[in-house]
Structure formats: structure tokens, C-alpha cells
Amino acid sequence: MTSSTTHGFDSRAVHAGQHPDATTGAVIPPVHFSSTYVQDGIGNLREGYEYGRSGNPTRTALERQLAAIEGAEFGLSFASGLAAEDALLRALLAPGDEVLIGNDAYGGSYRLIARLLGPWGVRVRVADLSDPAAVAAALQQSTPRLVWVETPSNPLLRITDIAALSRAAHEAGALLVVDNTFASPALQQPIALGADVVVHSATKYLGGHSDVVGGALVTSSAAIYEKAKFLQFAAGAVSGPLDAWLTTRGIKTLGIRMQRHSENAGRIAQFLDEDARVATVYYPGLAHHPGHAIATAQMSGFGGIVSLEVGSSRHARHVAESTRLFTLAESLGGVESLVNYPDEMTHASVRGTELAVPDTIVRLSVGIESIDDLLEDLDRALG
Incomplete structure (x- = not known):
């Protein structure tokens, strides 16, 4: 059903990716628990599905829903917010690259970059990204590969002008990643404001009922999507079908x-x-x-x-x-x-x-x- 950006947010949240079951007409699509899928001849896949790590219809439905509510082209669902961040970082960074991160970011994001990717050769710098002067000084000092911001931030609720930061990052040759977990796409649309990628802990407002752990990555860049999707498949930190379905149900409200x-x-x-x-x-x-x-x-x-x-x-x-x-x-x-x-x-x-x-x-x-x-x-x- 509809995922058109001409429809309002609530309509997209309820209907995107939610096709009634073709066999029974069930309004709520079934949860697909199968780990493997029959092939109509070697390599002849039905709707592209072959194995649960590479694809699952319930996860596909959620990923379409995620893209629709963020006003983006592509969505990916992961086992946790940090799994989504890890896939994005490894997809876009190489040894010697630098990440400029806000000084009021989630501790787990900083730990992932500094302690897991640091030994791999990724550098991290910290700045107050809500302060345009601090941003200008940081970008003048060196050019990061990624600028990583939370707005509102955790836990001091600093607010960053996404459109202004996007312009500054792009002028410096960097990509802008926005953690939209606190606002959720119901209140804020970073892609429309110039962000290259949006990340979420779907455990939080998207799921909304403290009963699922998940993560999401959303972008309108086909190149970023393909790189991150490969990491999703190759590293395997995918959301399970029940987790995907619980997140989809949460997003509807x-x-x-x-x-x-x-x-x-x-x-x-x-x-x-x-x-x-x-x-x-x-x-x-x-x-x-x-x-x-x-x-x-x-x-x-x-x-x-x-x-x-x-x-x-x-x-x-x-x-x-x-x-x-x-x-x-x-x-x-x-x-x-x-x-x-x-x-x-x-x-x-x-x-x-x-x-x-x-x-x-x-x-x-x-x-x-x-x-x-x-x-x-x-x-x-x-x-």
C-alpha cells in the first residue's frame, strides 16, 4: 500500500509496506519466520528471497516503512541501534578517516567509534555541533569523513540547526549523519533538511513499547544504501522477523x-x-x-x-x-x-x-x- 510522500505522515506510518496478504486477504501481513526459501530452479528466487540473513518479507516491509516515514528512498533494519551505526561506519570509513561527533552524543556511539574503530585507525574529534563557530573551527582544523550529530542531544537536549550543519559539512567535503532517535520522524525530518543518513535506535520511540531491540538506517543515497546493505548481509546483524513486526506495529501509532x-x-x-x-x-x-x-x-x-x-x-x-x-x-x-x-x-x-x-x-x-x-x-x- 501507499508509501507516497504526497500522503501525510500518519498515513505513511500506517500503510507503507503493509500489503494485505494475497492469499487470505488478511489486513495485517503475516510474520514470516522461515529461515530459508524454496528456489524455482537454481538461482531462480521467488521475490528475491533465499535465506533469512539476506532478506525476510517482514523485514522488507519494515524497511519500506522506515524509508517512507523519514521521507527517504531507502531503509535498512538492524538488530540494534549500535548494529546499524556499526554497519554505516564500516561501510563509509577506512583507516585514517575521521569522525567529528557532538560533545553531547550517546555514550555508546562514542564508544563504538573511539574504542572499536579506533584501533582500526579511525580518528574521532569532539565539538559542540550546536555552536556554528565551534563547527567552523573544527572543520577548518581538518576535514572529517563524517559529521555525526544528535539533535535533540542526549541527555542535555542541545539543538543543532540541521540545514546549516549540512551546508557546512558538505562545503568541507564531509557527509552528515543525524541520529534522529530523540525527535523521531514524527517530529523531525533530517533528510529533507540536508542530512545524508539518518540513524535510529528503533528500541526507543519507533518501537515505543519497551518490548523490542532494534536499529535503523535511512538514506536517499543509492551508493550509501548499497554499501550499508552489503554490511548488513555480510556481518549479519539483522533484525529478526518478530522484532521487525513489533517495530512495524509500534510505528503505526x-x-x-x-x-x-x-x-x-x-x-x-x-x-x-x-x-x-x-x-x-x-x-x-x-x-x-x-x-x-x-x-x-x-x-x-x-x-x-x-x-x-x-x-x-x-x-x-x-x-x-x-x-x-x-x-x-x-x-x-x-x-x-x-x-x-x-x-x-x-x-x-x-x-x-x-x-x-x-x-x-x-x-x-x-x-x-x-x-x-x-x-x-x-x-x-x-x-
């Missing part, structure tokens, strides 16, 4: 979920911003946020992540361990609200680096529960 996540997060950010027990609130929907104007221009909503800073690490740990409705756990983007202490949880791997997160920060993944219950929970935990 992504638009309405992101509306509720954004509404709840906005209310919570305002509440925290007015609370004397909180030193700083990081949320691009607040008018005083440094990236508010850019976020307003390039996003259709401000997302479901709110970070707050309190006066001490002891207080931050107390808040994270005292909530009842907000569950203390890794990850984000599910329908249930989560609380995280980045310094010892999601960002422990970047302690002592330029990406280290202050130990006074608490990150909230705001779910879709009743807002009054969430506010009451935070008010009590802060006390």
Missing part, C-alpha cells in the same frame, strides 16, 4: 504517541522550571532554552525527554531512586515513564571524556500516563 509524549513533557518541563528545588531544566520547548528558536523551526513538537539538574549528585541520585510512577531503568521512548541517572547508567562509558555528563543530572523519559499522576510523582521525589 508513532504520530499520536509523540503528540502525547510532547504534551506531557512540556507540562513537566514547565513545572520543574518553576520549582526552586531544581537548578536547571533542559527542554527545547521552554522559551529560554538556547535552541528553542531552531527547534521551533525544524521540529513539529519538542519530544518526550526532559533533563533536570539539581544541586548535588546526592540529591540527583535521591530523585532518581525515589520516584514510583517513573521507573528507574535504562532506555527511553516507551509509553511508560522512565527515570535515569546518566552519570552511572547510560553515559558511564564516557566518564572522564569530553562527553561526560555532570553527576547532578537526572534524565526523564516522559510517557503517556495521566499528567497529574506524573507531576505528583516528581513533586514527591524532589521533596
Whole structure:
């Protein structure tokens, strides 16, 4: 069914890649668990399928859906977000190449580049990619092969002007990769703003229910797609059929979920911003946020992540361990609200680096529960 970019986002999310079953007419396509496929003569494949690692109809449906919701030509689905990043990096980099990454990036992305690809000869530099002057200085110092940015970033919610960064990267001869996990394609479309590749942890908002681990890579470049697809096949970090189907099901409600996540997060950010027990609130929907104007221009909503800073690490740990409705756990983007202490949880791997997160920060993944219950929970935990 339709994946046309002339249709609205929600229509693409529901219908792209979702062809009713030709045999039974089932509206929801079946999940294909087969690991191998009959051949009508040697090398004569039915619809191109031969073996589960090289292709699976359920994964194909998800990959078409991923491309459609990002407004791109090609999508690839992986076993995790880091598997998607690894395939992209190995497809595009060679020993001696350099990656310029934001100084507020996910710790796992930095670890992958610095510690896994570093011994292979890949260099990594860090800069504040939300600051045009810092970007210009970094690109003048040397030319990276890739510029890698998260916007909003994790966990300090810095906002980067994607269109401006794309122009700067391309003028320097670099490719721009945007991690769109926090915003999701429901709120932000980096390909339309000039990005060459978009990556996702599909575990987060795309899946949306904390019941699947997955990753995605989206591009409109046939050359990048073919290189990454070869790595997907050759290295084999593919999403399984059930994981692909769960992600597809999650994407169908992504638009309405992101509306509720954004509404709840906005209310919570305002509440925290007015609370004397909180030193700083990081949320691009607040008018005083440094990236508010850019976020307003390039996003259709401000997302479901709110970070707050309190006066001490002891207080931050107390808040994270005292909530009842907000569950203390890794990850984000599910329908249930989560609380995280980045310094010892999601960002422990970047302690002592330029990406280290202050130990006074608490990150909230705001779910879709009743807002009054969430506010009451935070008010009590802060006390």
C-alpha cells in the first residue's frame, strides 16, 4: 500500500509496506519466520528471497516503512541501534578517516567509534555541533569523513540547526549523519533538511513499547544504501522477523504517541522550571532554552525527554531512586515513564571524556500516563 510522500505522515506510518496478504486477504501481513526459501530452479528466487540473513518479507516491509516515514528512498533494519551505526561506519570509513561527533552524543556511539574503530585507525574529534563557530573551527582544523550529530542531544537536549550543519559539512567535503532517535520522524525530518543518513535506535520511540531491540538506517543515497546493505548481509546483524513486526506495529501509532509524549513533557518541563528545588531544566520547548528558536523551526513538537539538574549528585541520585510512577531503568521512548541517572547508567562509558555528563543530572523519559499522576510523582521525589 501507499508509501507516497504526497500522503501525510500518519498515513505513511500506517500503510507503507503493509500489503494485505494475497492469499487470505488478511489486513495485517503475516510474520514470516522461515529461515530459508524454496528456489524455482537454481538461482531462480521467488521475490528475491533465499535465506533469512539476506532478506525476510517482514523485514522488507519494515524497511519500506522506515524509508517512507523519514521521507527517504531507502531503509535498512538492524538488530540494534549500535548494529546499524556499526554497519554505516564500516561501510563509509577506512583507516585514517575521521569522525567529528557532538560533545553531547550517546555514550555508546562514542564508544563504538573511539574504542572499536579506533584501533582500526579511525580518528574521532569532539565539538559542540550546536555552536556554528565551534563547527567552523573544527572543520577548518581538518576535514572529517563524517559529521555525526544528535539533535535533540542526549541527555542535555542541545539543538543543532540541521540545514546549516549540512551546508557546512558538505562545503568541507564531509557527509552528515543525524541520529534522529530523540525527535523521531514524527517530529523531525533530517533528510529533507540536508542530512545524508539518518540513524535510529528503533528500541526507543519507533518501537515505543519497551518490548523490542532494534536499529535503523535511512538514506536517499543509492551508493550509501548499497554499501550499508552489503554490511548488513555480510556481518549479519539483522533484525529478526518478530522484532521487525513489533517495530512495524509500534510505528503505526508513532504520530499520536509523540503528540502525547510532547504534551506531557512540556507540562513537566514547565513545572520543574518553576520549582526552586531544581537548578536547571533542559527542554527545547521552554522559551529560554538556547535552541528553542531552531527547534521551533525544524521540529513539529519538542519530544518526550526532559533533563533536570539539581544541586548535588546526592540529591540527583535521591530523585532518581525515589520516584514510583517513573521507573528507574535504562532506555527511553516507551509509553511508560522512565527515570535515569546518566552519570552511572547510560553515559558511564564516557566518564572522564569530553562527553561526560555532570553527576547532578537526572534524565526523564516522559510517557503517556495521566499528567497529574506524573507531576505528583516528581513533586514527591524532589521533596
